[in-house]
Amino acid sequence: xxxxxxxxxxxxxxxxxxxxxxxxxxxxxxxxxxxxxxxxxxxxxxxxxxxxxxxxxxxxxxxxxxxxxxxxxxxxxxxxxxxxxxxxxxxxxxxxxxxxxxxxxxxxxxxxxxxxxxxxxxxxxxxxxxxxxxxxxxxxxxxxxxxxxxxxxxxxxxxxxxxxxxxxxxxxxxxxxxxxxxxxxxxxxxxxxxxxxxxxxxxxxxxxxxxxxxxxxxxxxxxxxxxxxxxxxxxxxxxxxxxxxxxxxxxxxxxxxxxxxxxxxxxxxxxxxxxxxxxxxxxxxxxxxxxxxxxxxxxxxxxxxxxxxxxxxxxxxxxxxxxxxxxxxxxxxxxxxxxxxxxxxxxxxxxxxxxxxxxxxxxxxxxxxxxxxxxxxxxxxxxxxxxxxxxxxxxxxxxxxxxxxxxxxxxxxxxxxxxxxxxxxxxxxxxxxxxxxxxxxxxxxxxxxxxxxxxxxxxxxxxxxxxxxxxxxxxxxxxxxxxxxxxxxxxxxxxxxxx
Amino acid sequence: xxxxxxxxxxxxxxxxxxxxxxxxxxxxxxxxxxxxxxxxxxxxxxxxxxxxxxxxxxxxxxxxxxxxxxxxxxxxxxxxxxxxxxxxxxxxxxxxxxxxxxxxxxxxxxxxxxxxxxxxxxxxxxxxxxxxxxxxxxxxxxxxxxxxxxxxxxxxxxxxxxxxxxxxxxxxxxxxxxxxxxxxxxxxxxxxxxxxxxxxxxxxxxxxxxxxxxxxxxxxxxxxxxxxxxxxxxxxxxxxxxxxxxxxxxxxxxxxxxxxxxxxxxxxxxxxxxxxxxxxxxxxxxxxxxxxxxxxxxxxxxxxxxxxxxxxxxxxxxxxxxxxxxxxxxxxxxxxxxxxxxxxxxxxxxxxxxxxxxxxxxxxxxxxxxxxxxxxxxxxxxxxxxxxxxxxxxxxxxxxxxxxxxxxxxxxxxxxxxxxxxxxxxxxxxxxxxxxxxxxxxxxxxxxxxx
Numbered sequence: 001x002x003x004x005x006x007x008x009x010x011x012x013x014x015x016x017x018x019x020x021x022x023x024x025x026x027x028x029x030x031x032x033x034x035x036x037x038x039x040x041x042x043x044x045x046x047x048x049x050x051x052x053x054x055x056x057x058x059x060x061x062x063x064x065x066x067x068x069x070x071x072x073x074x075x076x077x078x079x080x081x082x083x084x085x086x087x088x089x090x091x092x093x094x095x096x097x098x099x100x101x102x103x104x105x106x107x108x109x110x111x112x113x114x115x116x117x118x119x120x121x122x123x124x125x126x127x128x129x130x131x132x133x134x135x136x137x138x139x140x141x142x143x144x145x146x147x148x149x150x151x152x153x154x155x156x157x158x159x160x161x162x163x164x165x166x167x168x169x170x171x172x173x174x175x176x177x178x179x180x181x182x183x184x185x186x187x188x189x190x191x192x193x194x195x196x197x198x199x200x201x202x203x204x205x206x207x208x209x210x211x212x213x214x215x216x217x218x219x220x221x222x223x224x225x226x227x228x229x230x231x232x233x234x235x236x237x238x239x240x241x242x243x244x245x246x247x248x249x250x251x252x253x254x255x256x257x258x259x260x261x262x263x264x265x266x267x268x269x270x271x272x273x274x275x276x277x278x279x280x281x282x283x284x285x286x287x288x289x290x291x292x293x294x295x296x297x298x299x300x301x302x303x304x305x306x307x308x309x310x311x312x313x314x315x316x317x318x319x320x321x322x323x324x325x326x327x328x329x330x331x332x333x334x335x336x337x338x339x340x341x342x343x344x345x346x347x348x349x350x351x352x353x354x355x356x357x358x359x360x361x362x363x364x365x366x367x368x369x370x371x372x373x374x375x376x377x378x379x380x381x382x383x384x385x386x387x388x389x390x391x392x393x394x395x396x397x398x399x400x401x402x403x404x405x406x407x408x409x410x411x412x413x414x415x416x417x418x419x420x421x422x423x424x425x426x427x428x429x430x431x432x433x434x435x436x437x438x439x440x441x442x443x444x445x446x447x448x449x450x451x452x453x454x455x456x457x458x459x460x461x462x463x464x465x466x467x468x469x470x471x472x473x474x475x476x477x478x479x480x481x482x483x484x485x486x487x488x489x490x491x492x493x494x495x496x497x498x499x
Numbered sequence: 500x501x502x503x504x505x506x507x508x509x510x511x512x513x514x515x516x517x518x519x520x521x522x523x524x525x526x527x528x529x530x531x532x533x534x535x536x537x538x539x540x541x542x543x544x545x546x547x548x549x550x551x552x553x554x555x556x557x558x559x560x561x562x563x564x565x566x567x568x569x570x571x572x573x574x575x576x577x578x579x580x581x582x583x584x585x586x587x588x589x590x591x592x593x594x595x596x597x598x599x600x601x602x603x604x605x606x607x608x609x610x611x612x613x614x615x616x617x618x619x620x621x622x623x624x625x626x627x628x629x630x631x632x633x634x635x636x637x638x639x640x641x642x643x644x645x646x647x648x649x650x651x652x653x654x655x656x657x658x659x660x661x662x663x664x665x666x667x668x669x670x671x672x673x674x675x676x677x678x679x680x681x682x683x684x685x686x687x688x689x690x691x692x693x694x695x696x697x698x699x700x701x702x703x704x705x706x707x708x709x710x711x712x713x714x715x716x717x718x719x720x721x722x723x724x725x726x727x728x729x730x731x732x733x734x735x736x737x738x739x740x741x742x743x744x745x746x747x748x749x750x751x752x753x754x755x756x757x758x759x760x761x762x763x764x765x766x767x768x769x770x771x772x773x774x775x776x777x778x779x780x781x782x783x784x785x786x787x788x789x790x791x792x793x794x795x796x797x798x799x800x801x802x803x804x805x806x807x808x809x810x811x812x813x814x815x816x817x818x819x820x821x822x823x824x825x826x827x828x829x830x831x832x833x834x835x836x837x838x839x840x841x842x843x844x845x846x847x848x849x850x851x852x853x854x855x856x857x858x859x860x861x862x863x864x865x866x867x868x869x870x871x872x873x874x875x876x877x878x879x880x881x882x883x884x885x886x887x888x889x890x891x892x893x894x895x896x897x898x899x900x901x902x903x904x905x906x907x908x909x910x911x912x913x914x915x916x917x918x919x920x921x922x923x924x925x926x927x928x929x930x931x932x933x934x935x936x937x938x939x940x941x942x943x944x945x946x947x948x949x950x
Binding site: 015035038039057083102124139176182186281284338345351364438467490491 | 556592
């Protein structure tokens with residue numbers, strides 16, 4: 001039994017690779033000062049950490065890495081995640097010692113390079129979306145959302161308006177929108193979508209009253225479409241005294257296409273890890289700067305960077321920290337994910353205005369190409385010009401047992417990462433496909449062909465879909481067992497003996 | 500165009516396939532009045548020019564690569580083994596997304612499982628999650644767990660004033676709409692006994708830091724008994740590197756242990772990206788926010804890893820979720836995991852010991868200087884407060900200009916009563932020569948005051 005289990009372990013845990021007493025002598029720091037007495041009663045005896053050699057560590061993590069799929073390996077059309085190419089130079093720039101080895105609490109005179117970079121990035125992000133001010137502090141999109149909703153709350157309270165208790169959220173929204181509203185102490189009112197995928201205006205008009213603090217909406221929506229009535233929606237909310245929050249998760253469709261601030265939005269967040277290609281890192285770190293119009297400027301999370309002395313021909317400008325007067329406070333220790341700011345700054349520098357505009361044009365071109373090419377095989381519930389992503393129904397009338405999940409898993413056998421599945425929630429068996437501008441026509445043609453092949457397989461040999469994937473390191477996992485047994489870490493045998 | 504592979508022929512063929520003959524038709528649903536605005540962004544640079552521009556910005560900074568540094572206060576200059584960075588640069592790790600599809604993400608998932616195991620071991624707790632944005636947000640999420648645990652019946656949180664000021668500030672930001680009351684840190688002078696007096700039936704959680712913001716360490720075992728007697732939870736904010744040597748908070752009776760993992764091989768990077776860790780006892784596991792990875796089997800009986808307890812999370816529970824977090828700090832947790840594997844049990848202990856010895860050497864040398872005082876009554880780890888003869892910023896300017904040293908943190912920025920106090924951090928990266936230089940610089944600063 002033991003032997004079989006060992007055979008069935010793809011890669012042992014790092015804990016199981018070592019031996020008592022093994023260590024890397026080259027990593028032991030020298031002590032060139034007299035030793036002090038250790039604090040009595042406060043040291044520990046046992047510590048369950050691996051005891052391995054350097055090569056064991058390198059091989060272990062290289063082997064683990066080969067079990068991952070990644071943008072660097074192939075097509076990754078994961079909807080709403082913008083899995084575009086991550087330029088290699090971004091990584092090198094973030095690692096320049098002058099950036100990577102600066103301490104966040106240094107006197108500001110000693111970090112003028114960092115402050116200049118952050119200031120320019122604030123300005124660029126404000127310009128791209130048509131806003132007046134930006135805070136780079138939020139560590140991820142979800143934190144940007146929290147910043148935005150807390151600013152909306154602070155704005156109303158500052159005006160003495162404490163009757164506003166609701167945030168309106170379309171039913172197509174990402175789960176973070178309602179969760180954020182709840183975190184900020186609001187009640188969520190969900191709005192239906194109409195048959196074109198737009199917000200149901202009648203329902204919106206009914207819900208928009210003096211108890212509404214604001215509305216969160218994603219543009220283009222998570223159904224992949226530009227709402228036809230976006231200006232009308234903004235007006236309805238403003239007329240009832242609420243503010244408009246734009247979830248900027250889908251900004252990859254809007255660069256140089258439209259500026260949310262000019263369309264009347266009051267606040268939005270960016271996802272630098274989507275639109276500006278800072279890598280996703282297997283689930284973070286992200287970066288979620290928040291941009292606001294004039295009304296919300298005093299409430300920005302701080303500190304932000306301002307120019308304290310403009311530059312001249314002889315002297316560089318002088319930058320300093322600035323805490324907005326009515327700030328909602330800090331969202332994170334220090335100044336946000338600066339390493340991500342460096343990468344995004346690099347990316348924008350490499351693109352310039354024309355390159356940024358091209359990003360959205362080609363991202364939208366690619367998504368629409370996939371849409372028209374797959375529309376005769378799969379149902380496209382909102383079959384109109386889409387944004388940078390398109391949603392399909394991952395089911396076929398003549399293959400009743402096949403689900404979006406089966407199609408997703410079968411895609412893996414063809415070396416392609418599945419689209420986002422079962423989101424948005426209002427599309428049955430949803431497959432949300434976002435190709436991004438990085439992908440060539442050849443890659444898209446191959447994907448389209450694979451999707452059509454899978455559709456044929458679904459009719460002729462559905463078992464091959466149900467049992468997929470076949471070529472990945474592991475087959476489908478028992479998620480129920482994981483939740484039932486709840487083994488969340490490995491523990492030393494001596495702890496288990498104690499019970 | 501950068502990173503866009505389309506030829507002119509490709510674009511034309513694709514537009515034709517869509518049934519349009521111009522780009523604007525792709526954006527017909529965008530209001531015409533707002534379509535295609537101008538973008539006032541500089542023209543693009545090529546990769547070489549970009550490198551020059553970035554190098555010029557980076558060289559405008561003083562940094563730990565150009566200066567000796569004694570600044571800590573929550574971010575520390577430690578050595579990161581070369582292998583950590585090399586492994587992080589595997590594209591399979593850093594260009595992957597959240598492991599929603601476990602069959603294609605076993606590398607990320609197993610590494611998170613190993614990280615959870617290491618954090619649980621270091622803190623002495625039962626379980627840990629995949630990570631949070633940073634130490635401060637881990638603490639904010641810990642408060643949420645406590646409030647949820649008591650179903651809103653206990654809404655008071657007691658903060659020791661010795662908890663990192665920015666962590667307390669972030670926690671307050673998170674909870675400005677939730678009705679949680681924070682007490683204990685207003686004057687900045689409350690002792691542990693004062694704080695214990697604040698415990699009552701409305702207290703959800705008591706928060707202390709170990710080592711505290713001033714570098715001091717003490718055993719919280721007796722405190723945890725008092726907190727538990729009042730029916731509240733004890734949260735300990737800590738530094739995992741320190742736990743290579745010191746008694747873990749789990750052994751003192753902590754219910755939740757959170758903190759910043761930057762010490763574990765993650766570069767200073769001007770404050771981020773870092774990684775918050777979160778560990779707790781099994782009974783709270785269903786209440787914690789963020790990603791958690793668990794062990795399971797695949798259809799063929801192979802051991803494998805998968806995100807579990809998903810129904811807690813925002814994408815499923817939506818407005819009923821207690822947190823909106825979706826990402827963790829995946830790559831930074833991986834960095835910490837690789838660091839801990841590289842250093843191992845002996846290496847981590849050795850780094851912690853060397854930090855301790857060097858800090859104590861520095862503290863004793865500084866205490867011998869005329870005009871400077873160091874408090875040795877409470878034990879400290881690798882950071883300590885120096886009472887200086889003049890304002891900290893003036894001393895730091897002299898250290899920077901004449902000794903090429905980035906000096907310590909001016910404590911009065913956060914604690915106005917603590918005038919002329921400098922918080923000095925010493926790590927294994929500071930040589931004896933650097934420490935002696937610092938001592939010389941401080942001596943010079945005191946003399947220049949007299950002169």
